[in-house]
Every structure is written in C-alpha cells, then in structure tokens.
Amino acid sequence: xxxxxxxxxxxxxxxxxxxxxxxxxxxxxxxxxxxxxxxxxxxxxxxxxxxxxxxxxxxxxxxxxxxxxxxxxxxxxxxxxxxxxxxxxxxxxxxxxxxxxxxxxxxxxxxxxxxxxxxxxxxxxxxxxxxxxxxxxxxxxxxxxxx
Amino acid sequence: xxxxxxxxxxxxxxxxxxxxxxxxxxxxxxxxxxxxxxxxxxxxxxxxxxxxxxxxxxxxxxxxxxxxxxxxxxxxxxxxxxxxxxxxxxxxxxxxxxxxxxxxxxxxxxxxxxxxxxxxxxxxxxxxxxxxxxxxxxxxxxxxxxxxxxxxxxxxxxxxxxxxxxxxxx
Numbered sequence: 001x002x003x004x005x006x007x008x009x010x011x012x013x014x015x016x017x018x019x020x021x022x023x024x025x026x027x028x029x030x031x032x033x034x035x036x037x038x039x040x041x042x043x044x045x046x047x048x049x050x051x052x053x054x055x056x057x058x059x060x061x062x063x064x065x066x067x068x069x070x071x072x073x074x075x076x077x078x079x080x081x082x083x084x085x086x087x088x089x090x091x092x093x094x095x096x097x098x099x100x101x102x103x104x105x106x107x108x109x110x111x112x113x114x115x116x117x118x119x120x121x122x123x124x125x126x127x128x129x130x131x132x133x134x135x136x137x138x139x140x141x142x143x144x145x146x147x
Numbered sequence: 148x149x150x151x152x153x154x155x156x157x158x159x160x161x162x163x164x165x166x167x168x169x170x171x172x173x174x175x176x177x178x179x180x181x182x183x184x185x186x187x188x189x190x191x192x193x194x195x196x197x198x199x200x201x202x203x204x205x206x207x208x209x210x211x212x213x214x215x216x217x218x219x220x221x222x223x224x225x226x227x228x229x230x231x232x233x234x235x236x237x238x239x240x241x242x243x244x245x246x247x248x249x250x251x252x253x254x255x256x257x258x259x260x261x262x263x264x265x266x267x268x269x270x271x272x273x274x275x276x277x278x279x280x281x282x283x284x285x286x287x288x289x290x291x292x293x294x295x296x297x298x299x300x301x302x303x304x305x306x307x308x309x310x311x312x313x314x315x316x317x
Contacts (some may be wrong), residue, residue, distance in 0.1 A: 009214075015204030016168070018194050020186060023172050034172050042170055049213050053200035054167030055193075068250065068262075096298040101257070104221070104296075115148065131257050137232065137249035140239025145209050145216055145266065 001049070006042055006147045009050070013144050018065060059139045062086065066092075067134040070101040071126065078102070081126050090118040101131060152192050158183045160192060168205055199226040211266055218267040218295065223259035224278055225252070231261055239283055240265055242275055258290060270295060 003104050017025045020077065023034035044050045073081050085091045085105055094105035104137075109115045119130050152160065159182045169177040179189040198200060211219070226234045231249055237263070239247035239311040246264040267273035274293065 009209065012207045013209070015206050017188065017293050018197060018205065020173060020175060021189065022174065038170055038172065045214075046168075048210055050207050051204075052167060052208035053170070055205050056208075057202045058200055059164070061201050064236065070257075070260070081194055083191045093299065095219070095296040097294040097296050099292070099294045101294075104294075113191050131253050133250040133253070133257070133262075135248045135250060136236060138247075140230075140244060140247040141203070141233035143266070145211050147214050 001044075001147070004030065005040055005044060008037060009044070009145075009147050012041070012053070013105075044104065063110070065109050065115050067107050067115050067132055068086055069105055069107055069121075069133065070124075070131040071103040071128050072101050073103050073120070073126075081128075085122070087123075088118065090114070104134075150188060152182070152184055152188050156184050156188075157192060161196075162182075164193070164202075165207060174312065192209070215268050216266045218265075218270045218273045220265045220270075220273050220277070220296070221294045222263040223292050223294065225258045225262040225285075226261045228260075234273060234284070234286065235261055235313075238280070238286075241280055241284070243267070243280070249270075259292070 008026075011026065011030060016022045019025055019079050021034070023037050026032075027034045027037055041050070041053060045053060070082065081103065082094065082096075085094050085103075090107050090109050092106040092108045094103065096102060097104050107115055109118060115132075115134075119132055122128075122130055150294075160178060163178055163181060168174045170208045171177050173186070175190045175193065176186040182189070189195055199202075224234070235247055235249055238244055244263045245266055246262075248262045249260055250256055250262055252260050265273055265277060267276065273295075277293055278287070281291065
C-alpha cells in the first residue's frame, strides 16, 4: 500500500460524490486520474484490504431484525460452542471478549419472532441462557479507519 | 423535469446497488443501461435515496484487521436512565468512537445500558484513550467496563444476512 492507496481509502470512507463522473471529481481532489483510482480500488478489493465498495444502507430502514447477544461460556466448552454458532445461518459474527460474558455475537433474522426462536435454540443447544441486547437507540454510526 | 423511474426500475436499481457500485468511470450510466433507464434518472433516484437516508454514503467496508486496527474494544457504561440520551449523544460525537448505542439492562446479570465501540491499533493506546474520554466527560465515576475482543470466529451469516452493505451490529 502506498500513499495514494492510503489517501484513496481515507477519502472513500467519507463517501463517493454522487455525480456523473465521480472518479474524475475524486481524481482532482487526490491529484491523480480516474483510471488510476479505479485500478487501485479494484486491487484493494481483490487483496481483501477492502471488503466492499458501494452504498452503506441504513439497517434500520431495511427489513429484518437484529440483536446483539452474549453467552457466558465455560472455558472447556468454548471452542465447541463457537463452532456450533458458526454453523447457524442467523449468526452474523461472533467475537470472543475478555469478560465473564465471553462470547458476543450478532443475530440477523427476517423477523423478531425468528430472533426469539434462534435465541431459544441456542439456549436449548448449549444449556446457557443468552443475554439479548437489541439496540434501543442509535447515537452514532461512523466507522472510520484512518490509514 | 426528468421522468422518474418506474417502480419496477427502482426496485431493480436497489437490488443492483445492494451488490455494490460498478467499478467504472461512469457507474450511474452503467447502472442505467442495466435497468433500461437514463443516467440522469438513475443519478436523481440515487441522490434522493441518499437524502432520504436509505444509505448514508457510497463508501467502503474496510477489513480493519488487515489495516492494522487489531484492538477492538467495547466500552459499556451503566448510565442513569435520565442521562443516557445526553451521554450517548456526547460520547457518540467524541473522536475515536465508531459506534454508540443504547441497549437494555438485564439485571441482575448485566447492568450496562450504553455501548461504544472503539477500534484502535494498540491496546494500551485504546485504554488510555478511553480513560481520557471518561475523565473529559466527567463519567469516570459511573460503573463501566472495557471488553477487548481477542478472536473473531465468524464474519458473516448465510441464509439470511443483512442486505450486503448494511451494518449488522445488532
């Protein structure tokens, strides 16, 4: 990654201008040219440094139901239960965190009912009662990773 | 006044956008060709959706670990109900906080109702940053904890996942 890659990543995290020639507009800002920027972006996506380029939809405006849930998993069962969750299509991602509540995952389902069903299934499969912590208020969403 | 897209064209455009924006010098022209519309029609619809808040921006999802942001911490606080909106808004605007949400307490197991995500490169720097932030906002007396992630087991769901490009942070 060189300086232009870094400036491109930082700039694109703020959003592409919604104009007919967006890459031309960015090229002027970044002192480059449209073809070069598109080539760079293509490569960063191929390399896996970036995982997506496109509109960032507001999840609250789309259908579907989501929650953040946690389990307090005994250390000896941790790997087994992590694998079990990995096999569930409703589990969007799963982080180990340093806490008694050591397994934190997001459930994404078509409906609230399906969320509740998934939580009950997890309880049944693991013998552990999950914390169900759905979002009640959003104060800020602004992921930005300056490079 | 340009003609608006038909309902069918709008739906087709939205589906296309969920997969990302074409990597070409005139992406809105490329989209227009796929739904048999004109570039101005597509651009106008995309701008309208943006104004309406359907999407926040046309931007990137970065692989934050690949970019060196390995210290991912969740700060949780127990904020009195009467103050949680104000504190949430203040912390949400603080530099370094990438996400800030109110979630329910689950007593007696879980007492925290405000959640902030902080992504940093080094753990000790994130700890210092959080401490400074709490002091600056006079919040260091509130019960709080900082939960670092040590391992990511699963990145993405299968059968139903949020339409691609939506943040699925529950």
